[in-house]
Amino acid sequence: MSALTQTRVAAPVTFWKAFVRRPEFITLSLIVIFCVVVGIISPSFLSIKTVTDTLRASLTTGIFALGVLLVLAAGGIDVSFTAIAIFSLYATTRLTLAVYPDAPYLLMVVVGLGMGLLMGLLNGYLVYRFKVPSLIVTIGTQYLFSGFLKAFIGSRHIMDIPKGLDLAGTTALIQATTSGGARVSVSIQVLVLILAIVVTWFILNRTLMGRAVYAVGGSIPIAERLGFNVSTVILFVFGYAGLLAGLGGMLHGALNRQANPSDLVGSELNVIAAVVLGGARITGGTGTVLGTMLGVILIELLTNNLILMGVPSTWQKVVIGAIILLASAAFARRGKT
Amino acid sequence: MTEQILETKTDNENMFLKLENITKSFGGVQALRGVGFGIAPGEIYHLLGENGSGKSTLIKIVSGAQPPDSGTMMVRGKTYSKLSALESLEAGIETVYQDLSLFGNLSVEQNVAMTAQLVTNKGRLSRILDWKLLRDTASAALERVGLSSNLEFLETKVENLPIAVRQLVAIARGLATKASLVIMDEPTAALTQKEVENLLSIISSLQTDGVSVLFVSHKLDEVFRIGGNVIVIRDGLKVAEGNLKEYTQEKISFLMTGKSLEKHSYRTSSPQKEVLLELSKLSKPGAFSDVSLSLHKGEVLGITGLLDSGRNELALALFGIEPAATGDILLEQQKAVIKNPRDAIAAGIGYVPEDRLTEGLFLQKPIRENIMVSILDRLLKGNQIDFEKSTSSAADFVKDLEISTPNTMLPAQSLSGGNQQRVMVARWLAIKPKILILHGPTMGVDVGSKDALYKIVQDLAQKGLGVMIVSDDLPELLMNCDSILVMKKGRIAKVFQAANLEESVLSQELLSEAIT
Ligand SMILES: Nc1ncnc2c1ncn2[C@@H]1O[C@H](COP(=O)(O)OP(=O)(O)OP(=O)(O)O)[C@@H](O)[C@H]1O
Ligand SMILES: [Mg+2]
Numbered sequence: 001m002s003a004l005t006q007t008r009v010a011a012p013v014t015f016w017k018a019f020v021r022r023p024e025f026i027t028l029s030l031i032v033i034f035c036v037v038v039g040i041i042s043p044s045f046l047s048i049k050t051v052t053d054t055l056r057a058s059l060t061t062g063i064f065a066l067g068v069l070l071v072l073a074a075g076g077i078d079v080s081f082t083a084i085a086i087f088s089l090y091a092t093t094r095l096t097l098a099v100y101p102d103a104p105y106l107l108m109v110v111v112g113l114g115m116g117l118l119m120g121l122l123n124g125y126l127v128y129r130f131k132v133p134s135l136i137v138t139i140g141t142q143y144l145f146s147g148f149l150k151a152f153i154g155s156r157h158i159m160d161i162p163k164g165l166d167l168a169g170t171t172a173l174i175q176a177t178t179s180g181g182a183r184v185s186v187s188i189q190v191l192v193l194i195l196a197i198v199v200t201w202f203i204l205n206r207t208l209m210g211r212a213v214y215a216v217g218g219s220i221p222i223a224e225r226l227g228f229n230v231s232t233v234i235l236f237v238f239g240y241a242g243l244l245a246g247l248g249g250m251l252h253g254a255l256n257r258q259a260n261p262s263d264l265v266g267s268e269l270n271v272i273a274a275v276v277l278g279g280a281r282i283t284g285g286t287g288t289v290l291g292t293m294l295g296v297i298l299i300e301l302l303t304n305n306l307i308l309m310g311v312p313s314t315w316q317k318v319v320i321g322a323i324i325l326l327a328s329a330a331f332a333r334r335g336k337t
Numbered sequence: 338m339t340e341q342i343l344e345t346k347t348d349n350e351n352m353f354l355k356l357e358n359i360t361k362s363f364g365g366v367q368a369l370r371g372v373g374f375g376i377a378p379g380e381i382y383h384l385l386g387e388n389g390s391g392k393s394t395l396i397k398i399v400s401g402a403q404p405p406d407s408g409t410m411m412v413r414g415k416t417y418s419k420l421s422a423l424e425s426l427e428a429g430i431e432t433v434y435q436d437l438s439l440f441g442n443l444s445v446e447q448n449v450a451m452t453a454q455l456v457t458n459k460g461r462l463s464r465i466l467d468w469k470l471l472r473d474t475a476s477a478a479l480e481r482v483g484l485s486s487n488l489e490f491l492e493t494k495v496e497n498l499p500i501a502v503r504q505l506v507a508i509a510r511g512l513a514t515k516a517s518l519v520i521m522d523e524p525t526a527a528l529t530q531k532e533v534e535n536l537l538s539i540i541s542s543l544q545t546d547g548v549s550v551l552f553v554s555h556k557l558d559e560v561f562r563i564g565g566n567v568i569v570i571r572d573g574l575k576v577a578e579g580n581l582k583e584y585t586q587e588k589i590s591f592l593m594t595g596k597s598l599e600k601h602s603y604r605t606s607s608p609q610k611e612v613l614l615e616l617s618k619l620s621k622p623g624a625f626s627d628v629s630l631s632l633h634k635g636e637v638l639g640i641t642g643l644l645d646s647g648r649n650e651l652a653l654a655l656f657g658i659e660p661a662a663t664g665d666i667l668l669e670q671q672k673a674v675i676k677n678p679r680d681a682i683a684a685g686i687g688y689v690p691e692d693r694l695t696e697g698l699f700l701q702k703p704i705r706e707n708i709m710v711s712i713l714d715r716l717l718k719g720n721q722i723d724f725e726k727s728t729s730s731a732a733d734f735v736k737d738l739e740i741s742t743p744n745t746m747l748p749a750q751s752l753s754g755g756n757q758q759r760v761m762v763a764r765w766l767a768i769k770p771k772i773l774i775l776h777g778p779t780m781g782v783d784v785g786s787k788d789a790l791y792k793i794v795q796d797l798a799q800k801g802l803g804v805m806i807v808s809d810d811l812p813e814l815l816m817n818c819d820s821i822l823v824m825k826k827g828r829i830a831k832v833f834q835a836a837n838l839e840e841s842v843l844s845q846e847l848l849s850e851a852i853t
Contacts, residue, residue, distance in 0.1 A: 211443075226426075227401075285442030
């Protein structure tokens, strides 16, 4: 350790060498190992269709995960985002059907985002103002948002969604027929995920807010005494997570072509697990966009393809749980060196 | 309390910072009772006082980390009743905190240079971060404190650094921008000779550049070498102020403590025949090699060396935190295996760590629990912990070690730095060890409590304990030990008998490169 104090002749550290030492490398390795194993057991897995299916499954999870990443990096946790998402989707859909059934998709998204943002800011305000742990606050608001939704806005499952939403879900960015004759397509919604990735990456890595998020996740009292405005940071991360939850909700509605008020809530852990599998510590202060996306891909591969390996569905949860534990152990070992 | 005639500077207008009548209390504890002083540009000030006298509290008020209860602060002629952290930084006040206040989860370069950009952008978080500037600023500051500026080090997370390197990183942050006042709260407590020398030259170059320095240290030798002005506080009141030239070390100790303390050897007994601990060719690659030594009953053995000498690693190996790879450890002639701290405790080895904040203290937990945690099994009554016994023995330690607190149920973080260190010592005395390893035992402890602590150590030696003191504080080793080992590059380079040894001889041996 003391060698650190001496100037050493720096060996040229290639990108790859540096990457191998990062937690994301573990996630990537797990993805590769999984693909190889499933590929051997069931060669049909290695196809374009798997890629497009995984991508499609990753769209909403990915958007949610980016919001969760920011909250985790700032040392908090958010379990209300699914409730925010379904609230935004359902309330926007009802509103559109009632007042402007022909509303374009973009307008609906803006309304959904606005609702998500407001709910996220409420989370942030409660966490900062009352110094209550964010887990407690967001458990509370999860009940609040989904309860409010069902009690006051509606509990009916809406199948005939507004045209704008329907169109956004069915429009393909790329469409093709594989040599095997299977039709594959990539939804236009991929662009939304890419945009969210770019914006989140930019905030985390190019702005002072990004550093402030990690600083607050490291230690709130230290961040305060170094001049960071901690309340702004907390409001921001929860607001941003709410915004992305609203966006994810609209995406979910478009892709599934329905608005069901009982959807999504209950699947928070899946998203949080993805972020943690991507190398973010649950205790805060770490996590990257790249890792998070790899974590999402890993989780989606696991949940959608274990069946191909002949794992009975009752056992799938066991396998996923074991892999999460394995990865966490690997992160913890790495953390020490 | 002795009343001192206070000297006040006349040229108030030219002061960079002027504090008046600052008070602050925490619950029932009155930490500051109306302190005021001025800081002129390009001047050095030493803020001296016993543990718990209010130094860090005063510093945190100036740096904007906490507001005062009353009083005013004038910065460059502008009056404030409290400063925010950002206002203080913007005014050019850089603070190196006693607890370092580093982000363990962030890289060295970010810790050093991130705040600089926050301040130039006036705290606006929407601004773009300039990574190149960040790296340049960090590299320059790190080189100034003698650390490496290679990429690998810049990107190392601070949580993976040893305490001394962290201290240097914290100092580098204080130097990263062009400040008007640099405050350093016990920056040398965790540093060895070499880094201290470098820091002293940094301080004089700051002064040359017209930067004021407010410096806190319990090592009076250092204070007098730096020179400048002195402000002594006691129980939250200023008791003296003036140029150091008008004071002696003895006089300052007296002002701080109200007791007259002289430097003298504390050694009261001499080692007995029986060997308690013997190391034979103990090695750990990359840390230390071929370390052989023996510790007798009643002996006090000193170990010193620079940062890379392997002395810290040796201490950690003996307590099983980072076990040695090869070689033998014999405890009372029996071969012992020490693979973890549990083995060490079972073998009767107590260890007071160097870095109390990360290696030992449970800051949120009561003082009582912090003292009693390692002997919980001995406090059992049936299968419940005997809280009465626990409270009363904790209270005994608090009294013996003069830990200043109204109540042992308060959390450890409510104690001043020096008092936290005494809690750590108390914890290991509680296990009634045969061998006690003290790693920097008086790091951040004031002269009065050093005196108390040394007496305790000698008392323990007299009762037959073997004591090992790993320390950078040379006077401490000279006053307490039978012999002193100097380690270099992982080996024992020289063994001195402490009696009649001159400090200058020891310090020269430390700084000379060659292994003799
Ligand atoms: N957050 C707090 N809560 C309660 N008491 C506190 C707190 N901070 C400081 N104190 C008390 O205020 C007094 C002054 O503490 P301070 O840390 O300023 O002392 P110090 O002079 O820096 O001592 P040291 O040399 O040991 O670092 C102490 O009695 C301490 O216990
Ligand atoms: Mg202090």
